[in-house]
Amino acid sequence: MSTEHSGTDTGRAEREGREDTEGSRKDTEDTDVSGGAGTETAEGSAETVEAASETPDAAPPPPLEAHDLTAELPAAPEPRSARFVRELTNGSAAITVLAIFAALVIGAILIVVTDKSTLDALPYFFARPTDTFKAIGSAVGGGYAALFRGGIYDYSQSSFSGGIESLLHSLSFATPLIAAGIGIGIGFRAAVFNIGGQGQMLAGGAVAGWLAYALPIPAILHIPVAVIAALVGGAVAAGIAGVLKATTGAHEVIVTIMLNYIAFYLLGYLLTNVLKAPGSNNPISRPALQSAIFPGTTGGLNIGFAIVVALTIFASWLMNRSSLGFHFRAVGENPSAAKVAGISVKRVTVIVMIVSGAFVGFAGAYQVLGQTTTGFTNALDAGIGFNAITVALLGRNKPWGIFWAGILFGVFQSGGYTMQAAQGIDIDIVLVIQSVIVLFIAAPPLVRAIFRMPEPGHHRTRKAVHTAAVRTGAAA
Amino acid sequence: MRLELRGITKRFGALVANDHIDLSIEPGEIHCILGENGAGKTTLMNMLYGLLSIDEGEIVIDGVVQHFTSPRDAMRAGIGMVHQHFMLVPVFTVAENVILGHEQTRFAGHLDMAAARVRVKEIAAQFGFHIDPDARIEDLPVGVQQRVEIIKALALDAQVLVFDEPTAVLTPQETDELMAIMRQLRDSGRAIVFITHKLREVREVADRITVVRLGKVVGSVSPGASDAEMASMMVGRAVELTVVKDPPKLGDAALVVEDVSLADRNHVPVLDHISFTVRRGEILAIAGVQGNGQTELVETLFGMKKDASGVATIDGRNLLGIGAREAIRAGVGFVPEDRQEDGLVGEFTIAENLMLNRSSGPPFVRHGSLQLRFRRKFADQKIREFDVRTPSATTRARQLSGGNQQKVVLARELSRDLRLLIAAQPTRGLDVGSIEFVHQRIIAARDEGVPVVMVSTELDEVTALADRIAVMYRGTIVGIVPPDTPRDVLGLMMAGAPVDGPRQAA
Numbered sequence: 001m002s003t004e005h006s007g008t009d010t011g012r013a014e015r016e017g018r019e020d021t022e023g024s025r026k027d028t029e030d031t032d033v034s035g036g037a038g039t040e041t042a043e044g045s046a047e048t049v050e051a052a053s054e055t056p057d058a059a060p061p062p063p064l065e066a067h068d069l070t071a072e073l074p075a076a077p078e079p080r081s082a083r084f085v086r087e088l089t090n091g092s093a094a095i096t097v098l099a100i101f102a103a104l105v106i107g108a109i110l111i112v113v114t115d116k117s118t119l120d121a122l123p124y125f126f127a128r129p130t131d132t133f134k135a136i137g138s139a140v141g142g143g144y145a146a147l148f149r150g151g152i153y154d155y156s157q158s159s160f161s162g163g164i165e166s167l168l169h170s171l172s173f174a175t176p177l178i179a180a181g182i183g184i185g186i187g188f189r190a191a192v193f194n195i196g197g198q199g200q201m202l203a204g205g206a207v208a209g210w211l212a213y214a215l216p217i218p219a220i221l222h223i224p225v226a227v228i229a230a231l232v233g234g235a236v237a238a239g240i241a242g243v244l245k246a247t248t249g250a251h252e253v254i255v256t257i258m259l260n261y262i263a264f265y266l267l268g269y270l271l272t273n274v275l276k277a278p279g280s281n282n283p284i285s286r287p288a289l290q291s292a293i294f295p296g297t298t299g300g301l302n303i304g305f306a307i308v309v310a311l312t313i314f315a316s317w318l319m320n321r322s323s324l325g326f327h328f329r330a331v332g333e334n335p336s337a338a339k340v341a342g343i344s345v346k347r348v349t350v351i352v353m354i355v356s357g358a359f360v361g362f363a364g365a366y367q368v369l370g371q372t373t374t375g376f377t378n379a380l381d382a383g384i385g386f387n388a389i390t391v392a393l394l395g396r397n398k399p400w401g402i403f404w405a406g407i408l409f410g411v412f413q414s415g416g417y418t419m420q421a422a423q424g425i426d427i428d429i430v431l432v433i434q435s436v437i438v439l440f441i442a443a444p445p446l447v448r449a450i451f452r453m454p455e456p457g458h459h460r461t462r463k464a465v466h467t468a469a470v471r472t473g474a475a476a
Numbered sequence: 477m478r479l480e481l482r483g484i485t486k487r488f489g490a491l492v493a494n495d496h497i498d499l500s501i502e503p504g505e506i507h508c509i510l511g512e513n514g515a516g517k518t519t520l521m522n523m524l525y526g527l528l529s530i531d532e533g534e535i536v537i538d539g540v541v542q543h544f545t546s547p548r549d550a551m552r553a554g555i556g557m558v559h560q561h562f563m564l565v566p567v568f569t570v571a572e573n574v575i576l577g578h579e580q581t582r583f584a585g586h587l588d589m590a591a592a593r594v595r596v597k598e599i600a601a602q603f604g605f606h607i608d609p610d611a612r613i614e615d616l617p618v619g620v621q622q623r624v625e626i627i628k629a630l631a632l633d634a635q636v637l638v639f640d641e642p643t644a645v646l647t648p649q650e651t652d653e654l655m656a657i658m659r660q661l662r663d664s665g666r667a668i669v670f671i672t673h674k675l676r677e678v679r680e681v682a683d684r685i686t687v688v689r690l691g692k693v694v695g696s697v698s699p700g701a702s703d704a705e706m707a708s709m710m711v712g713r714a715v716e717l718t719v720v721k722d723p724p725k726l727g728d729a730a731l732v733v734e735d736v737s738l739a740d741r742n743h744v745p746v747l748d749h750i751s752f753t754v755r756r757g758e759i760l761a762i763a764g765v766q767g768n769g770q771t772e773l774v775e776t777l778f779g780m781k782k783d784a785s786g787v788a789t790i791d792g793r794n795l796l797g798i799g800a801r802e803a804i805r806a807g808v809g810f811v812p813e814d815r816q817e818d819g820l821v822g823e824f825t826i827a828e829n830l831m832l833n834r835s836s837g838p839p840f841v842r843h844g845s846l847q848l849r850f851r852r853k854f855a856d857q858k859i860r861e862f863d864v865r866t867p868s869a870t871t872r873a874r875q876l877s878g879g880n881q882q883k884v885v886l887a888r889e890l891s892r893d894l895r896l897l898i899a900a901q902p903t904r905g906l907d908v909g910s911i912e913f914v915h916q917r918i919i920a921a922r923d924e925g926v927p928v929v930m931v932s933t934e935l936d937e938v939t940a941l942a943d944r945i946a947v948m949y950r951g952t953i954v955g956i957v958p959p960d961t962p963r964d965v966l967g968l969m970m971a972g973a974p975v976d977g978p979r980q981a982a
C-alpha cells in the first residue's frame with residue numbers, strides 16, 4: 001500500500017505525469033501536426049473536432065444526436081482562451097516550459113559557481129559586492145547570450161544569413177536526433193525498449209557510407225539508394241532483437257545493448273581490414289562521392305532536414321491514424337487485451353522493432369551523407385543513439401514532441417560549443433543543464449511542487465486500483 | 477465514532493460525479509449504498525478514503541472536520557477500505573501484507589514479524605475465521621485475500637469499514653461468509669459502508685439504505701423494501717427483474733464440442749473430456765463454483781489454447797487453437813471475464829475500444845488508415861444504444877465506472893455479425909437496470925439464431941437465461957440439465973454430485 005502511494009516510485013511518477021497532463025495530452029495526440037497543446041490548427045478533419053470536444057475537463061457531454069459532427073464545437077461552455085490558459089497552467093506545455101526555465105536557473109547557478117571571475121571577486125565581496133554581482137551578471141548573461149548566438153541567431157554577424165547560420169547549424173544537429181528519437185519513441189509507445197540506437201545507427205550509417213563511395217551512380221538515384229539501404233540496415237539490426245524477443249522471449253534491452261557492442265566492434269574490424277580508405281592509417285572509410293551527399297550545406301541546412309520533417313509527418317500519421325499504429329499502441333498499453341482482440345503481440349513486437357530501427361537507420365545515413373561526408377568511422381553515431389532516448393522521453397514519445405525536443409537539443413549542442421569557445425564555460429555544464437531539463441520534464445510532480453501548481457488530482461484511484469488488480473490478478 | 481459527509485462534491489471536468497452528497501454513518505450499522513453504474517459511489521468512497529481530493533464539502537468525524545490527503549490519513553482517522561481489486565502484494569505473506577506500510581520494527585529496522593503473526597491470528601480468531609499468517613497472498617483464493625484486506629484494516633483499528641462491491645468476485649458461499657463477518661463487525665460497534673448491486677445481499681444485511689443517482693442522494697429505502705422498490709428508486713423507473721423470454725426456436729447444432737481436454741503448465745488436467753453441443757437459437761449456461769475450469773473452457777472455445785485436444789467446431793469450422801484473430805474472423809463474440817485485463821485498453825478512448833477487435837479492415841480501417849469519422853459516429857451510436865454513461869466517446873475507458881466499462885465490452889461484441897457468442901460473467905458489476913438490458917440483448921441474439929455459451933457464477937442469472945444448464949466441477953461437466961432444475965439439485969451438482977438419469981437433458 002505504501003509503495004502504491006509514495007510519490008518517489010518512478011513508475012508511478014511517470015504514470016501520474018501522463019495522467020496529470022490529460023487535458024492537453026488529448027489535444028496533442030490527435031492534432032499532433034500542429035506541434036503542441038493549445039495551438040492546434042483546425043484541420044477541419046473529424047478528429048480535430050473530436051479532439052476539441054474530447055477533453056473531459058473542458059467539453060460538455062456531446063449532444064446525443066451527433067449527426068453533424070461540427071455542431072459540437074460551439075457547444076463548449078468554456079471559451080477557448082480559458083481552456084488555453086488552464087492547459088498552460090496544468091498541461092504538459094506548461095510543465096515543459098517551466099522545466100526549461102527551472103533548468104536555466106539551475107544552469108545559471110552552475111555557471112556562476114564555476115566562473116573564474118566570479119570566484120575571483122568573491123573574496124572581497126564585502127568590500128566591493130558590486131564586483132561580485134557584476135561578475136555574476138556577466139557570467140550568466142554572457143553564457144546564455146553565447147548559447148543564443150551559437151544556437152539560434154548570431155546577432156554579432158552583420159548579415160541575416162550569417163546570423164541565422166547558428167540556427168541552421170542547430171537544425172543539422174537536431175536532424176539525426178529527431179529521426180532516431182522518433183524511432184525509439186515509437187518503440188516506447190509499444191512498450192518495446194529499444195536501447196540499440198547506437199548499433200542501428202552504425203548499421204544504417206555504414207551501409208549508406210559504403211554505398212556512398214562504392215556506387216558510382218547519378219545523384220538522383222544515389223541518394224535514395226543510400227538512404228533506403230540505411231533504413232534497411234537499421235531495420236535489420238533492430239529486427240534481430242524483435243525476432244529474438246518474439247521467438248525466445250529474450251529481453252530486448254539486453255539484446256539491443258549487446259547488438260550495440262557487436263555493431264561497434266564488427267564495424268571497427270571492417271574498417272581496419274576491408275573498408276579502410278587506401279593510404280589512411282586510421283580506421284576510416286573513403287569519403288562519400290559527391291553524388292551521394294545531401295544537397296544543401298553539409299553540416300548545415302540540407303535536404304536531410306526536409307526528409308526528417310517528412311518522417312515526422314509520416315510517424316505522426318502512423319501512430320495516430322493508421323491501423324498499424326493502433327496495434328502498436330494497443331500492445332503497448334495492454335498486451336493481454338490486444339491479444340484477446342486478435343492482435344498478435346509477437347508480430348507487433350517484430351514490426352515495431354523494424355520500424356523503430358528504420359527511423360534510427362536514417363539518423364545513421366544523415367551522419368554520413370549530411371554531416372560528416374569525409375569518410376565514416378565506427379563512432380559515426382556520435383552518441384546520438386543514446387541521446388535519442390532522452391529526446392524521445394522529452395518529447396513524450398509523440399512524433400511532434402520529439403521533433404521540438406530534438407531541435408532544443410540541437411540548439412543546446414550548437415550553442416554549447418559557442419558557450420565554451422566564447423565564455424570558457426565547460427561543455428560539461430551545458431550537458432548538465434540539458435540533463436536537468438530532462439529530469440524536470442520526466443518528473444512533472446517535481447515541477448509542480450516547485451511552482452506550487454494545483455494538482456489535477458483526479459485520475460489517481462483507478463490507475464492505482466488497476467495496477468493492484470494486475471498485480472494480484474484478481475478478476476474484475 | 478460518528479462519520480458525517482457534508483455537501484461532498486466532486487467534478488471531473490464538466491461531469492459532476494458527486495453533487496452535494498450528505499451522508500451520515502453511524503456506529504453499529506451496516507449502511508448500504510445503492511446506485512446505478514456511474515452514480516458516483518466509488519468516487520464518494522475514494523474521497524472518504526483520501527484517494528481523491530474533495531472539491532467541495534467536508535468529512536466530519538465526531539464533530540471534527542477532517543482533511544485527508546492520502547489513505548494514510550484516512551486510516552489514521554479510523555477508516556478502512558476493502559477494494560474490489562485488492563491492494564495486496566501477491567508475493568508477500570499475509571502477515572507481511574498486514575503490516576505493510578505500518579511496520580513495527582525493533583532495533584535496527586528489524587521487522588517484528590512475530591508480533592504481526594500473532595496480531596493476524598488474534599483478529600482472525602475474533603471473527604471466527606482461520607487464516608495462515610505465513611501463506612503467500614498469490615496462493616490464496618479470492619475470498620481469503622479479501623479477508624486479509626479486512627484484517628489489514630482492523631489491524632489499524634478501523635472503526636468505519638468501506639466495502640466497494642466486495643461480492644462481485646466471490647462464490648455464493650464466500651459471500652455468505654462475508655455477510656456473517658460484516659454482521660459481526662457491526663455488532664462489535666463498527667460502522668460498515670457496503671456498496672453492492674445485488675439486492676439480495678442488501679436485503680440480507682442492510683440496516684440503512686441510501687440511494688444515489690447521477691451523483692445525488694435521492695433518498696433512502698427501508699431495509700424491508702421489496703427488490704422492485706429498491707430497483708426503481710435506483711434507476712428511476714420500474715425495472716423488470718424477471719427475465720421474459722420466449723421458448724427457444726432451436727436450429728441445427730452449431731457449436732459442437734467433443735472430448736475437449738486441456739492440461740495446465742504442471743500437466744494437471746483443467747478440462748477433462750468435455751463434450752456438449754449448442755444449437756442455433758439456444759443459450760447454454762455454464763454454472764459452477766468459480767475456478768472449476770469455466771475460464772479455461774471459454775478461452776479454449778475462443779481459440780486461445782494452443783494445446784487443447786479434442787474437437788470444437790462452429791458450423792463445421794474448427795475453433796481449437798486457431799487463435800483469437802481467427803476466432804473473431806469466424807464470427808465468435810467473446811466477453812472476457814476480466815474486462816480490465818482482457819477486455820479493454822484502459823488508456824484508449826471508448827471509440828478506440830469499440831474498434832479494438834476490428835482494427836485491421838473495414839469498416840474501421842480502409843487502406844491501412846483509421847476511419848475516424850465512421851468510428852466517431854459508430855461510438856456515439858453505441859453509447860446511446862447501450863446507455864454508456866460518459867461525457868463523450870473520447871473519454872478514456874479507465875475513467876468509466878466499472879459497469880460502464882462492461883457495457884463498452886458488450887457493445888463491441890454484440891455489434892458484430894456473430895455465429896457464436898461466448899460471454900463470461902456478462903453482468904458482473906452491472907446495476908439492475910443494466911442487467912435487465914444486457915439480458916435482453918443476449919436473448920435477442922439467441923432469438924436471431926446465435927448460439928450462446930454463457931458462464932455465470934450467479935445462479936439467478938443462470939436459471940433466468942439458460943435454455944439448458946451445464947454444471948462444471950473440477951474440469952468436467954457433471955451434467956446438463958433443464959433450467960427448471962431445483963436450486964438444491966444444482967447446488968449438489970456444483971459440489972460434484974452426479975445427476976440421476978432422467979434429469980440429464982443433453
Ligand SMILES: Nc1ncnc2c1ncn2[C@@H]1O[C@H](COP(=O)(O)OP(=O)(O)OP(=O)(O)O)[C@@H](O)[C@H]1O
Binds near residue numbers: 458
Ligand atoms: N478519474 C476519472 N476521470 C474522469 N471521470 C471519472 C473518473 N473517475 C470516475 N469518473 C466518472 O465519474 C462517474 C462516477 O463514477 P463512479 O466510479 O464513482 O461510479 P460508481 O457509482 O462506482 O459506478 P459502478 O457501479 O459502475 O461502479 C462516472 O461517470 C465516471 O465515468
Ligand SMILES: [Mg+2]
Binds near residue numbers: 517877
Ligand atoms: Mg464503483
